[in-house]
Amino acid sequence: MHKPIEGFSKLTKSEKINWIAQNCTRNPEGTTALLEKYWNNDKELQKVHDEFIENTLSNYYLPYSVAPNFLINGRLLTIPMVIEESSVVAAASKSAKFWLPKGGFKTTVIGTEKVGQVHFMYYGEQKKLESVFDKLKPSLFSETEQLTNSMRKRGGGISEITLRDKTEKLKGYYQLHCTFQTMDAMGANFINSCLEQFAKILEREAAKNELELEVIMSILSNYVPNCLVKAEVQCAISEKKSETTVSKGFAERMVQAVKIAKTEPYRAVTHNKGIMNGIDAVVLATGNDFRAIEAGVHAFAAKDGGYSSLTHATIQDNTFKFWIEVPLAVGTVGGLTSLHPLVKLSLEILQHPTAKELMQIMAVAGLAQNFAALRSLVTTGIQKGHMKMHLLNLLNQAGATESEKLKLVDYFKDHTVSNAAVKDALNNLRN
Numbered sequence: 001m002h003k004p005i006e007g008f009s010k011l012t013k014s015e016k017i018n019w020i021a022q023n024c025t026r027n028p029e030g031t032t033a034l035l036e037k038y039w040n041n042d043k044e045l046q047k048v049h050d051e052f053i054e055n056t057l058s059n060y061y062l063p064y065s066v067a068p069n070f071l072i073n074g075r076l077l078t079i080p081m082v083i084e085e086s087s088v089v090a091a092a093s094k095s096a097k098f099w100l101p102k103g104g105f106k107t108t109v110i111g112t113e114k115v116g117q118v119h120f121m122y123y124g125e126q127k128k129l130e131s132v133f134d135k136l137k138p139s140l141f142s143e144t145e146q147l148t149n150s151m152r153k154r155g156g157g158i159s160e161i162t163l164r165d166k167t168e169k170l171k172g173y174y175q176l177h178c179t180f181q182t183m184d185a186m187g188a189n190f191i192n193s194c195l196e197q198f199a200k201i202l203e204r205e206a207a208k209n210e211l212e213l214e215v216i217m218s219i220l221s222n223y224v225p226n227c228l229v230k231a232e233v234q235c236a237i238s239e240k241k242s243e244t245t246v247s248k249g250f251a252e253r254m255v256q257a258v259k260i261a262k263t264e265p266y267r268a269v270t271h272n273k274g275i276m277n278g279i280d281a282v283v284l285a286t287g288n289d290f291r292a293i294e295a296g297v298h299a300f301a302a303k304d305g306g307y308s309s310l311t312h313a314t315i316q317d318n319t320f321k322f323w324i325e326v327p328l329a330v331g332t333v334g335g336l337t338s339l340h341p342l343v344k345l346s347l348e349i350l351q352h353p354t355a356k357e358l359m360q361i362m363a364v365a366g367l368a369q370n371f372a373a374l375r376s377l378v379t380t381g382i383q384k385g386h387m388k389m390h391l392l393n394l395l396n397q398a399g400a401t402e403s404e405k406l407k408l409v410d411y412f413k414d415h416t417v418s419n420a421a422v423k424d425a426l427n428n429l430r431n
Helices: 013-024 028-037 043-050 088-102 126-142 145-153 188-208 248-263 265-286 290-301 343-349 355-377 382-397 402-411 419-430
Strands: 064-072 077-084 106-109 114-122 157-165 173-181 213-221 226-235 312-314 321-327
Touching: 013 028, 064 088, 064 355, 077 265, 077 343, 077 355, 088 226, 088 265, 088 355, 106 355, 114 188, 126 157, 126 188, 145 157, 145 188, 173 188, 173 248, 188 213, 226 355, 248 265, 248 312, 248 321, 248 355, 265 290, 265 321, 265 343, 265 355, 290 321, 321 355, 382 402, 382 419, 402 419
Parallel strands: none
Antiparallel strands: 064 077, 106 226, 114 173, 114 213, 157 173, 226 321, 312 321
16 A cells, blocks of 8 residues: 655656556556557647646547437438447447438427526525515626626526525525526536626625525536437337337337336336437537436436336337437537547537537437337347347457457357357367
């Protein structure tokens, strides 16, 4: 165990690597070589990466891939995805291909409202607080005009500010509940700047009116139930059962699978995790905040008091319909969008979408991923396709050569893939 270190952030990158290698690893030379191996040879590009966060040692690469053939509102798109899990991109592509001749995906943005709050404590007379708030509310808008000017020119800004009494849940707890429109920006910095100014105005006016209140914090919320998008697919139920049709039996099993995810939280969590496989992969590729989106989406999945499926399915008038409604607060300007070269490329591949368009694309990716997973689950089972895609990972772990990989990939076209089966097949091949 190493000793604490003072001023680590002030060390050069080489000094940081040396300290980590010497104090935290058993093979300092190997550690140094590994970290340096993942540096970018382009020094200017590496400098960009180094300055994203503090204490950067190297780069951590994830596969950058694309899923083609997504027909969204009559427009054909190829979707960039960043993810390490095998079968995700293949599943998304397979869903896109399945729905392409059936009219593709239809999407609608239901709302784009984002939220921030000033949390404060007040133990005095509520009517007096309400009276002071009514008087100061115009100042909250007027005294933040310098902050909101640019956003208002683009059609956004502060939508509403309300005083909320939360004392039933926590004694003395009130909040300014504020809603915003941030257009193509995710808007976190804009919202937080506005909120901190609101807090200063609230404290000033409270002091003038002899109200004893204490602002605890001012911060945006990643729960955005009114920043909502819907994506859906539908098709006529076919009498023929095939890889390209939705038969009555298949549709009924899909509906039952969704009902189970609506009923059983243990299933719902995995069900929604699969949806986020698709959404998160696009979020990462476009430089957005997947932690914020994950938190908001899962809160939305529990909005009715129990954790449930994000997707829905019905059979009506001989038509199978499958859809998702999901909150997605994303941006296409600011943050990494102007800094990371692959983020720029992703947005170019997506034909430079607005934030609203990107919401729709992400929702489609999530719906496609869920359709592919459920389709496997209610037919062949999830492992058959997943393990086929995982085969190369298993072969690499086992140290297979390129020629061995070619032979074993061909062998496992007709055999069940498992860790033990791959090891046995490799040993048999070598013997």
